[in-house]
Amino acid sequence: MRSALYFDTPTDFCDFVKLQGDKATTKDGSLFEFHRISHPIRPANSALVLFNFKSRGIHRFIGQPKSIQAEVRGDLLISDKWDHELPVIETKFAKTLVEMVNLSPWSQARADQAISGSVLFRVKSPTQVAALISDSLQLGNDRIYYATLISDDQTDSTLLRIDNPSFYLIQCCLEDRKGDVEVYYPTAEAVFTRWGWEHPLQDWWKQSGKERESSWIFLDESGDFSHLEPVIWQEAYDLTDLELDFQHRREYSRSSNEAPRFTIPLRLEKKASGTVEPELWLLDEGGIAQIESALQITDDESLRFWQLSIQTLENSSRDWLFVRELRSKSKGSRHYDFGGIGFARYRGINDLLLPLGYELQPPLRRDVYRELFQLEPGFCTVLIPEENSQFLILKISERSFDSLSRFVDYIVERDAAELEELMERSIFDFKEYLKAPRHPGLTAAESSDEGNQKKSVSDLGDLETELPGTTTGDEKADGASLLDTINHPESELDESSLGELEKAELQLERKIVAHGQHLETWCQLLHCKNQLGKTADSLITAIEALWLARGSSREEMITQSIVTLAKNLLEIDPLTVTLEDQEWMRRAAVFRIVLNDPLPGKLDEWISETSSFLREHHSGLRAKEQWLAWGQILSKNQDERREAQLREEIRNRIAEQGLGLENTPSFLRSRIFLDRKITGETGTLTAVENAIANLASLQSVAEEFQSERLVHAASAVLARAYSNIGDIARAEALLAAVSESADPCARAWETMFRIEALRGIDQSRAKATDDNLQAILKEADPETQRAIEELKETYRARGDADNPAAFLARENRSRTYPRGPGTEKGALFELSVDLERHITAGDEVGAVSVMRAMMTLEDKSEYDHHVKLPQFVETLVAGLEKFKWGDRGTTLIPLYEEFTGRVPGYVTATNNQFYGSILHSNLAHGLLVVENIEKAIHQLNLAFDLINDSSLSELDFIDAGSALIRTTEQLPLGHRKSIITHLLTSFREKFDVPHSPYLNNERLFAVLARSLDQIAEAASSKDQVSLQQFRSYHLQDEFIILQRIQEESFIKKNQS
Amino acid sequence: MSRERIQELASEMEGIRQRINLVRTRLSEFFVDKEEVLDLMTICAAAQEPLLIVGKPGTAKSDLVVKFCQALGLSGDEYFEYMLTKFTEPGEIIGPVDISQLKDGKYFRRTGGKLPDCKIAFLDEIFKSNSAILNTLLTIINERKFYQDGQPVPVNLKMLFAATNEIPEFEELGALRDRFILKVESKSVRDHSFESLVSKGLRNETLKSFNQRPWEGIASLDDFLKFREYLDLLMLDQGSQHGGDGIEEGKDPYFPAEVFALFRRIIKTLAVEDRLDISDRKIVKLYKLMRTRALLFSGGVVTKDDLTLLQYIPDRLKDFEPVREKVAALLRLTV
Known part of the structure; x- marks a missing residue:
């Protein structure tokens, strides 16, 4: 090791060098050796070790170097001073010390x-x-x-x-x-x-x-x-002192008190470029024609997306027709053009619409438009170009828009003649039938019965002898007890002239319509018709029975019946067959052939000829007949493809067009149409008595009207109702009791109602009164004229409608179910959409599953929407109507009955009388579908309680009342009195008040008149009952057809 | 001899100066906001140093050069103009090879009407030239010669103006970039002088249609050549009088010490802070240009104002504006 000096800091070293100056020398003339090392105590720092310094004595000074013995080996310094080696960071050599401190x-x-x-x-x-x-x-x-x-x-x-x-x-x-x-x-x-x-x-x-x-x-x-x-x-x-090196002066300003307002004109200019699809149209003079032209290529589904609003302006003589398209974000425009002036929303503001090709300049912030045009909820603002470059800023209420489908009446032009003929043929005049001579086409065996048209039930005899084949003992029907086994509703016809067999036939037909199709009933009806000699009707009855007899022991017997009946029909002299007989002739011929087994060895020939014949007449057959007839061939030729084709054809036809009217036997159609009417026969006819009782109850309420106008209106509508059921005397009395008013407007109303009443009494008097009305209207004010003309038009259209009460109800249902994002979301909405899809597809399994889910949601808050819930119930009821027949569907009935008691309690908002009443009305409708009258009446009463709430607005009362009446009309006549009487009483309390605007404004009074008319119609109408029954029958028919063709396969059956 | 020549030229110098200055002031009447470019063109022409004009298409680059040449009264053969592309061959610039001589084994080019024969040249899109053109150009610009049959031949080129839309930063073009000591941007004037642009533009169009050139013949090429000669002789004489090259700080009568120091510091600052690449050649050329400017504008002694030429030394377009601001700020400082 060598001697060295250790410096702790560079300051020490610099001081040392400063002191030594230039005189410092090395020991042997070698260079000074400097090693910068890692500090022995503070490794992050450094220290210096100097070798070869020739000491001339160490002076004491601050930070004096320490003498050490050390040696450098490689990168390490070893010293006696420390017990560890120290890394050498840097090594330098210099001739002089000052070199190490002088700056370079x-x-x-x-x-x-x-x-x-x-x-x-x-x-x-x-x-x-x-x-x-x-x-x-x-x-x-x-x-x-x-x-x-x-x-x-x-x-x-x-x-x-x-x-x-x-x-x-x-x-x-x-x-x-x-x-x-x-x-x-x-x-x-x-x-x-x-x-x-x-x-x-x-x-x-x-x-x-x-x-x-x-x-x-x-x-x-x-x-x-x-x-x-x-x-x-x-x-x-x-x-630093900074000074402004330029001439200047200082001054303080103060805020001005005057706040200027800047006026910037907002111009409506033609756009330079860019086109958008219009979503609102103002139609021109030929607007209606334009809509009709567009609608001819529009399907019913698309109508949902179009709305119509009819507006009148003060200084305009014509109505302004606005057509609006509802667009979904995903689907965009449907690219229709209704002509006229097109408008589109401006810059995404939903309630501000500008004519196409225009824009507002300069562009502003969106909220500024709201303020400028005073956009308000519930109204859309439309800028309509007028003459002289002027624009009309028109505000249209959203509520004035209604779905176009509500304005569409479908009329058949091409096949009108045929359908009218069918209608006429379907309206079966029983009395005329009884009086008519024996049909020449009937079998000869029946001629011996001429003069003995009335047959007795006991003549029915044993089913076994009448129909080929055998029946089991327990299926034998005792003719004498036949009537007892039939539970029949009231009869509207004069049945006193009917024989036992005719009565039985009538009751069996009603039973089929009212209570569904059952094999037993069809078989009994077949027996009746056979006994009555109605061969053609018997054939179709047998086919209906065969449809339900698949797999039963009666199938063979019924098949044999068909063979016999067909044979009999085909033996009729062809010269006596009229055009209208072709239907049953075709039927008879088809089944005669298909049910005729091929001869041994002639199968292929049989298949070929039979198929050819069937193809020729296929389109004239009903759905069940097509399936049954082709089934005979398919079971022999095993043509799986044809079977699938046929199945698909029937299913698609039903899905697209529904089950056509021709699939319902003509005698049933006659039964339904006839049962709609209440004849004027007095006596023990329950329906008429019930109707009269209902009307009398209403009359007692009407007599307490204070307003003269209401007295006139009520008297006239009741008189009309009386005349409709044939009670002319009461009708005349009512009309006579009402005195004529001096005021021309009031007199005009009176006269109009009188005309309607007289139509049922005496047409000539009605016509004369109509002429009188025209003279009175000339003295009345324009608003009265308009209102009366509109109501007249309503009555006229109502008269043409199949179901007058439904017609009236439809007008009042325009605002019941709002559409929009508030209602079209949630689990219940999703399920409703699914159900509609299953209904359309006829998917029983899917529909039942969805309906079950709709009634058993775990999250009860889904039901807590007073607006959505009634609408969903309506959809649910539509599903019940269609699918209640099957095994799966019937299981829903008790669940629905329980549901109706539970679901109103889920709605927490208790002050929504309007939707609450709609909900109960809809629930009642469903209960009537499942034939639970007692619970239905209970729901209707609950609906009425809400309608009767004084906080309900007038228009809501009218609308909710309309829905209540519509459901009430499905009740038998004898169950209606209480509801309609209470409703009329409530009506009186609501509207029969002094200074009511509904009595002083002609348009509003027209609304009251319609409502009165509807109540009176409900007192006596059987339309809903009959149509509901027909609808029910029809849906069941559809159901059983789809069910069978889905399950049955001729291919498999043959192989098994 | 040089002294005599100096005196001879000195007697003409005032007139020469006036005419040359008239060129730039007169021409500026026919352009909008192009005084800066015209000043530099005049200075560079007087110093016979190339000038690069940078600007987008349609900013009067070509028009400036054409009118400048017309102002000097140059004839057709004395002026050569060409737009270069990457496909341009040397023959298009310096003339086609003489076939007849080539048959004799001699590689001569026929330079009539081409770059070697002209006095003033304008090369548009100069940086689009390929390597074949590049080498030739560099030799011509720098050494004022080109090779005929292997032998250097002096060119007549006195002034070179070049234009470009942008200044590429490719390394291989560095030598060419460096040849242009000064680079100026010809900017669009429509934003701030729209009316003047339309007005003067229409006037120029009208004059052109009537074949009128009111700026023609203001000065002559000879004026510029004499000017350059005078300056060179001055600098030569300066060196002989003061020893060495005479360009010593504090001893140059035409470049005061404080201004020289300023020059030096600004160069150093621009090199250190703005990373400008300022070669030794460039510094010498800058000195000469400043002397030229000083003689042209103010009679001879370089002032701080002449140091504004330092604004035009960046090689990259993005440095133009920052360097301009910095030089201006440095020149504003107290010395």
Whole structure:
């Protein structure tokens, strides 16, 4: 090991060198050897070890070096001073000591480096300080800080620190201000080196950190270093007085009290480019024709997306027709054009519509449009171009828009003649039938019965002898007890002239219609018709029975019956067959052939000929007949493809067009249409008595009307109702009791109602009164004229409608179910959509599953929507109507009955009388579908209780009452009196008040008149009952057809 | 001899200066906001240093050069103009090879009407030239010669103006970039001088249609050549008077010390802070250009104002504006 000197800090070393000066020498003339090592105690720092120093005696000074024995081996220093080796960081050799402390100039590369960080300027002259600060500011750098120094010689100087100063500035200081400004850069913390120079031990300085917390060290190029107390920097702005070196004056302004308003004209201009699809149209004069033209190519489904609004303006003589398209975001426009003027929403604002090709300039913020055009909820604002470049800003109520489907009446033009003929043939005049001579086409066996048309039930005899085949004992029907086994509703016809068999036939037909199709009933009816000699009807009855007899023991017997009947029919003299007989002739021929087994060895020939014949007559057959007939062939030829084709054809036809009317036996159609009417026969006919009782109850309420106008209206509608059921005397009495009013408007109303009443009594008097009305109307005001004409039109249309009460109800149901995002969401909505789909597809399994889910939702809050819930119930009831027949469907009936008691309780909003009553009316309708009259009446009473609430508005009363009446009309006549009487009483309390606007405004009065008419119609109408029964029969028929063709396969049956 | 020549030229110098200055002031009447470009064109023409005009199509680059040449009264053969593409061959610039001489084994080009024969040249889209053109151009620009049959032949080219839409930064074009000491941007004026643009543009169109050139013959090429000669002689004489090359800070009578120091510092600052590539050649050329400007505009002594030429030394378009601002700021400082 060698002797060495150890320096703890670079300051110690610099002090040492300073002291030694140039006179320090090495021991043997070698170079001074310097090793910078890792500090033995603070490894992050460094220390220095000097070898070869020739000591001339160590003077005591601060931080004196320590003498050590050490040796460098490779990268490590070993010493006796420390017990561990110390890494050598750097080694240098120098001739003199001062070389290790004198600053050396930067390399060119270092000099060309851009400046980063702070630079210190030690400035002696205040003038130079100002110049430096000014120059730095001019060069865009104000990160200038200063500190005032007092040096050892008590002279003041200023230390400036500029962060990232301009290189130019430094050059200036180095050159021009050389004596006055010294520039330093930070080498290490608290250590600053002269600009342009670097210390040989620079790195050591960096690592040494703050050696003396109380001083900064400045290293000069001469090697000297000075200490300075650490300074506190201050912003140069604090040192600087800035003055405005230009002429100026100062002034304070104050806010003006006057706030100017700026007027910017908003122009409606033609757009330069860009087209949008219109979504609203104002139709021109030929608007109706335009709509009809467009609708001819529109399907019913698409009508949902179109709405119509009819507006009148004060200064316009014509109605303004607006057609609007409802668009879904996913589907966009349907690209129809209704002509006229098209409008589209402007800049996405739903309730502001501009004519196509126009825009508002300049574009504004959306809320400004709202304010400018005073857009309000419930109205859409349309800018309509007028003459002279003027625009009408029209506000249209959203509620005025109604679905176009409500305005569409489908009329058949092409097949009208045929259908009318069918209708006429379907309306079976029983009495005329009884009186008519025997049909020449009937079998000869029946001629012996001429004069003995009335047959006795006992003549039915044993079914076994009448029909080929055998029956089991328990299926034998005792003729004498036949009537007892039949539970029949009231009869509207004069049955006193009917024989037992005719009565039985009548009751069996009613039973089929009212209570569904059962094999037993069809068989009994077949027996009746056979006995009555109605061969053609018997054939179709047998086919109906065969459809239900699949797999039963009666199938063979019924099949044989068909063969016999067909044979009999075909033996009729062809010359006596009329055109209208072709239907049963075709039927007979088809079944005669298909049920005739092929001869042995002639199967292929039989298949070919039979198929050919069947193809020829296929389109004239009913759905069941097509299936049964082709089934005979398919079971023999095993044509799987044909079977699938046939199945698909029948299913698609039913899905697209429904089960046509021709699929219902004509005698049943006659039964239904006939049962709609209540004849004028008096006596013990329950229906008429019930109707009269209902009307009398209404009359007693009407007699308490205070308003003369209501008295006239009520008397007239009741008189009309009486006349409809044949009670002319009561009708006349009512009309006579009403005196004529002096006021022309009131007299006009009276006369109009009188006309309607007289139509049922005496057409000539009705006509004369109509002429009188025209004269009266000329004296009445225009509004009265318009209202009366509209009501007349309603009555006229009502008279043409199949179901007058439904017609009236339809008009009042326009606003019952709102559409929109509020209702079209949620689990219940999703299920409803699914159910509608299953109903359309005839999917019993799917529909039943969905209906079950609809009635058993776990999240009861789904039901808590007073607007959605009635609508969903209506959909549910439609599903019940269609699918209640099957095994799966029947399981829903008790669930639905239980559901009706439970579901109203889920609605927490208790102040919604309107929708609450609609809900109960719809629930009642469903209960009638499942034939639970008692619970239906209970629901109707609940509906009425809500309608009777005084907080219900007038129009809501009318609408809700209409829905109530519509359901009430499905009840038997004898169950209606209480409901309709209470409703009329409530009506009186609501509207028969002095100064009621409904009595003084003609249009509103027309609404009241319609409502009265509907109540009166409900007292006596059987339309709903009969039509409901027919509908029920029809749906069941559809169901059993789809069920059978889906399950049955002739291919498999044959193979098994 | 040079002293005599100096005196001879000195007697003409005032008139020459006036005419040359008239060129730039007169031409500026027919352009909108192109005084800066015209000043530089005049200075560079006087110093016989190439100038690069940078600008988008339709910013009057070609028109400036054409009118400038017309102002000097140059004839057709004395002026050469060409738009370069990457497909341009040397023959299009310096002339086709003389076939007849080629048969004799001599590689001569027929330079009539081409770059070597002209006095003033305008090369549009100069940076689109390919390497074959590049080498030839560099030799012509820098050494004022080109090679005929292997032998250097001096070219007559006195002034070169070049134009480009943009200045590419490819390394291989560095030498060409460096030849252009000064680069100026010809900007579109429609945003701030729309009316003047339309007005003067229409006027120029009208003059053109009537074949009128009111700017023609303001000065002559000879004026510029004499100007250059005078300056060169001055600098030569300066060196002989003061020893060495005479360009020593503090001893140059035409370049005061403080201005020289400013020049030096600005160059250094731009090199360090803005990383401008300022070669030694460029510094010498800049000195000469400043002397030219000083003589042309103010009679001879370089002032701080002449140092504004330093604004035009960046090689990249994106540096133009920052360097302009910085030089202006540095020149505003107290010296």
